[in-house]
Structures are given as C-alpha cells and as structure tokens.
Amino acid sequence: MRRVDELRERTVWKSDPHTQVKHLVYRHYLQCWMGKILQKFPEATIVDAFAGPGVYTDGPPGSPVVVAKTFLEHTAYRRFNKLNLICLEERPDRVEELRRQFAKLSPSPQLNISVQPPGVFAEQQPRLSALAHRGRAETPVLWLIDPFDLKSAPFSLIRQCLAGPRDEVLFTLFTNELHRFCQREGYDKTMTPYFGGTHWQSAVPERRGRREAFAAAYQQGLKDQGLFTGGFGIKVSSQSARYHLILATHSEAGLKCWAPVTWKLDHYSGQGASAETAGALSLFDESSVVDRLDVALRTYAGTAQRWETLSSQAARLNHMDKHLRQVLDNLAAQGLAFRVDPVQARTAWPEGCTVRFYAPEDVADEAS
Incomplete structure (x- = not known):
C-alpha cells in the first residue's frame, strides 16, 4: 500500500525516519520551552492541532505522546507549574486510539491532557484558542500544526494562532510539494492563501534551491507580521528537503531556544537534517x-x-x-x-x- 493511501485509510500507520527527525526537533525545542515557560508562568498550553492516533504500528509514539513524555521526563519536572495539553484529531477512530495511548501514561497533577471530540482544525481554532488561553491573553500557548495537506492550514489560520502576545507556532511547511507543483496551472489558487500573499512567486524561478526559497518566502511573510521566525529542513536521503519546520514567535526568547535545536541536529549549518545525519558529528569546520x-x-x-x-x-x-x-x-x-x-x-x-x-x-x- 502506498504511504498516501496508508495515511488516508488506516487508523494507525507505520513511522518513517523523517517523522522521527521532526519529533527530535519537537523534543529538543520542548525541552527548552518547558524549562523556561513552565517555571515562570503559573500555567501554559500546548495545542496539537492534527494530533493523529498517538502511536505508529512499529512502536514509536506520535507527537501528542512525545509532548506528554517530554514533560513527564524533564529534568526540571518537579519545579514545573501546570501544562495543559489540548489535542484535536479529525477522525473518530484515531481519537479513540489517542485516548488509549494517553491512558498508558502515569497521571500527573501538573499535566492536564484534554483530547477533544473529533473535529476540523479550521472550524475549531477559535474554540481551541479560548480553551488554551483560559480567559487570559497572556497565557503562553505553543501550537503544533502538522497537517496532511496545504489546504488544511492557510496562512490566515496560522495568523489566528498567533493572536495572543505569547502565542507561538511550530508549523510543517510542505516545501517538496510546493517545489513539485508550483508551476501547475491553477495551483496559484492554493499557493496564495497558503502563503497569505503572492510573495511565494519569487521562489518559483529558483531551480536547485526552490524548496529553501519557499521556506524563506514563508518566513518573510511572518516577519512582515512583526514576528520572529526560524526554519529547519527535514531532508530525504538525496539531501533535498521533504518539508521544513517553521517557528513563529512574538519573542526573541523563542529564537534563543530554536537556534540550539537546529545546531544540535545539524552541526554544519544549523539549517536542516536528514534521517541519516541527524545527531551525527560534523566533519566540517x-x-x-x-x-x-x-x-x-x-x-x-x-x-x-x-x-x-x-x-x-x-x-x-x-x-x-x-x-x-x-x-x-x-x-x-x-x-x-x-x-x-x-x-x-x-x-x-x-x-x-x-x-x-x-x-x-x-x-x-x-x-x-
């Protein structure tokens, strides 16, 4: 079965090495984010907007369980204040599996896990934002946005997730799909809302570096909103990026957590890691x-x-x-x-x- 069919048809599917690299980025960033935020603020929230079933058929945990385990296993856990983890998944079968996976974890009075009823993120975002902020705009909220396709997370939706002064977004940008399909007739109707403007067009003439140019264009759109941003390429074995993780934050402190993550996983340039090289020592100066x-x-x-x-x-x-x-x-x-x-x-x-x-x-x- 093709992977695209597996993702569409099965409740739980097999992991791939690139997902594991992405989760490494999550874990390293969360280690820093939790260490700073959860000892400073009385509570904070992480929203996993496309949570999935919480596990893969070959055993590794999915992103919401990665978040929970990072919290529970953190060296500063005993000094942490409250973390609310809100998970949204569209399919009922995957929601039920996610609840089963969370039930296997040791309960903690400091960790409030809320698996939402099945729902579409674009429709549920305002309600999730209200839940995440708990009536206080100043509550720090980290949004993990890892959709299955471009149309599920247009730029306008990302902006909504950054409405609060301490909101942050960690977003999966499908640079490989953008590279492959950007010149198809009518694709601009998808690209422009995805980027929140036509500035994506500047990346199209780039041939060898088009994926990176799309990532740079997306980040420029965030900068134009007055945000701080960082990017990191998750690469396939040919060393071209399959997708990029994009950080958007209101605070430079977010970049202080982001840079060590990227350099830890890519010792040479801090810009991207492949499944073969993540965590490996660099041979370069x-x-x-x-x-x-x-x-x-x-x-x-x-x-x-x-x-x-x-x-x-x-x-x-x-x-x-x-x-x-x-x-x-x-x-x-x-x-x-x-x-x-x-x-x-x-x-x-x-x-x-x-x-x-x-x-x-x-x-x-x-x-x-």
Missing part, C-alpha cells in the same frame, strides 16, 4: 557558516554595543552565543573588536559586556 554573522558585526564599526544587542543579532541569524564568541574572537584578532567593559573578566566575552567595533581602515598602517 563551523567557521564557514558564520559568515553572515561576521558581516553583520562589521556593520557596527565605530560604535560600542552591549552584549544583549549582539546576542540578539546572532539569534536573528539563527546562531548561538558560542558562534557570536567565535566571530568576536576572529574580529579581535584583526583588531576590529575590543571588550571595553568590564575591564577584567574570566572569559573574553562574558554576558553583559560591552564591545567596541572598528573598521579595517581604522587599523591600517597609514592610520596609526
């Missing part, structure tokens, strides 16, 4: 992939910048603080960056420090 950060820091020539500003710049470029320190080391070796405060420190670039930047012409012989 990371210096070649921090060029964008190097260029960005050089624009600060003639100014002094606080560490918080520099760290923010690094996060927006999907880099971690270790990459920032690496670039600062390189600039300092060229005389282009100096720590001016504090005068004494245990490390070269401690958090809270101030760095003054210079241009290459400032250190040229004739300027001395």
